[in-house]
Amino acid sequence: MDAYLFSQYLLSGIVIGLIYSLMALGITFIYSIMKMINWAMGEFYMIGSYVQYALLVTLLPPERWYLALPLAMGAVFLLGVVTQRLLLRPMYVGGIERRDEYATIITIALMVFFRNLAIVLGGPNQYAPKDYARATTLGTLPISGNRVVALVAAIVLLTLFSLMVKQTWLGRAFRGAAQNRVGIQTAGIDVLRLDMLAFGVGVALAAAAGALLAPDFLVYPENGSISTFKGFEIIVIGGLGSIPGSVVGGVLLGVIEALGSVFIASAYKDLYGFVLLIALLVLRPTGLFGERERTV
Amino acid sequence: MRGRTLTTKAAAVLVAIVACGPTAPALAQKPVKIGVLTPLSPPGDASAGQFIVRGAKMAADDVNARGGVLGGRKIELVTEDDSGTPEKGVAGFRKLATLDQVVAVIGQFHSSVMGAVQELAEQFKIPVFATQASARSLTEKHLTYTFRTHVIDPDRVSLWNRWIKQHDFKRVALIAENTDYGVGLVEETKRLFKSMDVQADLKTVIFDRAVVDLTPQLLEIKNWKPDLVLNGGVGTPVYLVIKQAHDVGLFPAVPMLVSYDLPARPEFWKNLGDKGAYLTFIVYYHPTMKLTSRGEAFRAKYREQYKEDPVYGALNAYAQVALVADALNDAKSDTGEPLVKALLSNTFEGWNGTISFSHGEGPYWQQWTPPMLFLQYTKPEMPFGEAKIVFPPQFKTGDLLMAPKR
Numbered sequence: 001m002d003a004y005l006f007s008q009y010l011l012s013g014i015v016i017g018l019i020y021s022l023m024a025l026g027i028t029f030i031y032s033i034m035k036m037i038n039w040a041m042g043e044f045y046m047i048g049s050y051v052q053y054a055l056l057v058t059l060l061p062p063e064r065w066y067l068a069l070p071l072a073m074g075a076v077f078l079l080g081v082v083t084q085r086l087l088l089r090p091m092y093v094g095g096i097e098r099r100d101e102y103a104t105i106i107t108i109a110l111m112v113f114f115r116n117l118a119i120v121l122g123g124p125n126q127y128a129p130k131d132y133a134r135a136t137t138l139g140t141l142p143i144s145g146n147r148v149v150a151l152v153a154a155i156v157l158l159t160l161f162s163l164m165v166k167q168t169w170l171g172r173a174f175r176g177a178a179q180n181r182v183g184i185q186t187a188g189i190d191v192l193r194l195d196m197l198a199f200g201v202g203v204a205l206a207a208a209a210g211a212l213l214a215p216d217f218l219v220y221p222e223n224g225s226i227s228t229f230k231g232f233e234i235i236v237i238g239g240l241g242s243i244p245g246s247v248v249g250g251v252l253l254g255v256i257e258a259l260g261s262v263f264i265a266s267a268y269k270d271l272y273g274f275v276l277l278i279a280l281l282v283l284r285p286t287g288l289f290g291e292r293e294r295t296v
Numbered sequence: 297m298r299g300r301t302l303t304t305k306a307a308a309v310l311v312a313i314v315a316c317g318p319t320a321p322a323l324a325q326k327p328v329k330i331g332v333l334t335p336l337s338p339p340g341d342a343s344a345g346q347f348i349v350r351g352a353k354m355a356a357d358d359v360n361a362r363g364g365v366l367g368g369r370k371i372e373l374v375t376e377d378d379s380g381t382p383e384k385g386v387a388g389f390r391k392l393a394t395l396d397q398v399v400a401v402i403g404q405f406h407s408s409v410m411g412a413v414q415e416l417a418e419q420f421k422i423p424v425f426a427t428q429a430s431a432r433s434l435t436e437k438h439l440t441y442t443f444r445t446h447v448i449d450p451d452r453v454s455l456w457n458r459w460i461k462q463h464d465f466k467r468v469a470l471i472a473e474n475t476d477y478g479v480g481l482v483e484e485t486k487r488l489f490k491s492m493d494v495q496a497d498l499k500t501v502i503f504d505r506a507v508v509d510l511t512p513q514l515l516e517i518k519n520w521k522p523d524l525v526l527n528g529g530v531g532t533p534v535y536l537v538i539k540q541a542h543d544v545g546l547f548p549a550v551p552m553l554v555s556y557d558l559p560a561r562p563e564f565w566k567n568l569g570d571k572g573a574y575l576t577f578i579v580y581y582h583p584t585m586k587l588t589s590r591g592e593a594f595r596a597k598y599r600e601q602y603k604e605d606p607v608y609g610a611l612n613a614y615a616q617v618a619l620v621a622d623a624l625n626d627a628k629s630d631t632g633e634p635l636v637k638a639l640l641s642n643t644f645e646g647w648n649g650t651i652s653f654s655h656g657e658g659p660y661w662q663q664w665t666p667p668m669l670f671l672q673y674t675k676p677e678m679p680f681g682e683a684k685i686v687f688p689p690q691f692k693t694g695d696l697l698m699a700p701k702r
Contacts, residue, residue: 213508261512
């Protein structure tokens with residue numbers, strides 16, 4: 001086996017895995033708090049990339065991409081908050097019996113709606129913002145400068161998120177809601193408002209991934225589908241509801257795909273993650289960091 | 297007396313109707329509908345579909361301005377989006393055939409969609425035209441209602457094999473998507489490498505069309521050390537391969553040939569910036585080409601209307617709607633069987649030559665093939681019209697340029 005090629009693939013896998021873990025983190029965070037799966041996560045990724053592109057061709061010069069990034073995240077955060085308030089909140093206050101089905105139907109409808117809205121507003125064509133940075137090398141790996149930027153930004157965002165969850169009052173409230181939605185209300189916390197914030201933060205993380213990868217993976221109405229797919233793979237591998245699981249699952253998925261590409265064939269790259277996923281479902285159905293739900 | 301007055305009035309009305317000539321019945325006649333089933337949303341190559349619709353609409357306008365077909369009936373286009381997926385294509389074709397009752401369907405771009413709808417064309421007896429679907433199998437089935445005015449993959453591959461031989465490329469990598477088109481290109485290239493005695497090693501990599509990160513595949517190709525890369529993507533994957541090959545240092549150090557005319561589109565440079573320089577690509581039309589009078593009229597009108605040069609998809613869709621209109625007049629009928637007979641027994645003015653259909657051997661069944669040229673962009677933001685023709689030798693306006701070492 002070619003060690004040089006192996007190291008290139010490994011690095012490439014770790015880089016893309018860490019970037020995808022942003023997406024997985026968003027999915028798992030929303031699930032932890034709201035106990036629902038957001039099937040439209042890829043569309044928030046897509047909207048993040050469109051907002052980033054729109055900002056960089058209208059209000060900001062291309063080299064100010066780092067200013068556009070928080071603006072894109074902020075815009076998608078607000079969209080998420082409004083979406084949650086109008087469409088998802090009723091499932092917690094309206095006495096809806098089958099919440100899972102309600103959430104699935106609403107978020108799949110949102111997925112179709114946002115994709116078609118993107119086609120209506122921006123047309124079906126692809127767009128690409130200018131590169132954020134020049135191509136470079138990372139160890140043995142020749143890599144796009146955009147991907148290095150995305151990697152650094154993903155690490156920063158993951159760190160900030162982790163600090164927020166562990167060190168702040170809001171983070172403690174989120175952790176409390178993740179453990180017991182009823183219990184936290186006895187402490188005087190408005191769990192419905194917390195849901196709104198959690199949904200906004202989760203989709204803003206997806207938007208960050210979309211905005212960061214826009215120059216490399218382009219901006220078009222379906223660009224979020226593959227990252228949603230990866231995000232779901234990662235949370236199953238890492239464990240649904242586990243924040244460290246999202247990061248470890250992301251890196252593991254990237255590495256497995258890379259190793260499969262070296263040892264078997266790069267043409268089946270996307271198959272290897274599924275093999276790992278199936279193996280985990282058989283051996284450890286809760287994922288690497290997931291815990292069995294405790295029942296009384 | 298009163299009876300005589302009524303008779304006189306009735307006669308006057310009759311005379312008035314007759315005097316109005318053909319316009320009065322034409323107003324009453326129902327339009328002849330032609331379907332445009334083409335990709336207008338992802339994952340299909342939606343940009344291609346938009347150009348096809350433009351050309352088809354302009355043709356319908358021109359035919360209607362000339363008085364329509366079948367003694368004054370107007371052409372009405374019904375556009376359906378197939379999204380580049382067989383299931384949507386089939387649903388769209390069914391709707392066109394049953395609800396809209398179209399007489400013909402043009403606009404097919406993706407081979408996998410065309411492959412799915414051509415069976416329905418047989419069932420409904422409605423001619424379907426491949427506008428840019430090039431898989432060999434489509435016309436090789438020898439179906440009665442399938443027509444194509446576009447190149448077929450064996451011709452495309454045999455031309456690039458001739459180019460490979462001419463430049464003495466020794467290690468050729470083909471990266472293609474997992475569609476009928478991409479897989480067809482891989483199979484044709486393997487087959488024709490042997491039969492044409494191409495003295496080069498061939499590496500083929502097939503990737504999933506939905507994948508956006510092609511870094512592992514491109515690293516594998518780079519480490520194989522090719523001296524030519526063939527890009528067999530369609531739509532977004534074409535851009536992804538070019539961008540990511542650039543980022544891993546594969547292209548432009550190693551020349552790359554894109555298998556169709558996507559780089560001719562106005563949005564090409566917007567999406568790639570200077571990463572598109574030194575790219576070679578196949579086209580079927582070049583702005584310096586001499587066209588037929590129909591083609592020239594279309595080109596002038598298109599330039600006036602859209603302030604840019606037409607691309608091949610628009611030209612071909614224009615020619616297809618125009619030839620269906622001509623065939624309807626020849627057939628004196630708007631039903632399938634006479635229309636097919638008329639298509640087979642007449643010649644039609646295309647955009648760059650006379651189009652005729654015959655029952656040829658293998659994939660040359662009801663097939664008309666436009667010319668193919670290899671063009672190269674030698675600097676960033678180079679207008680399509682200035683790109684040099686580097687192959688075939690009889691049309692050459694420049695030599696293939698290698699990128700300076702970075």
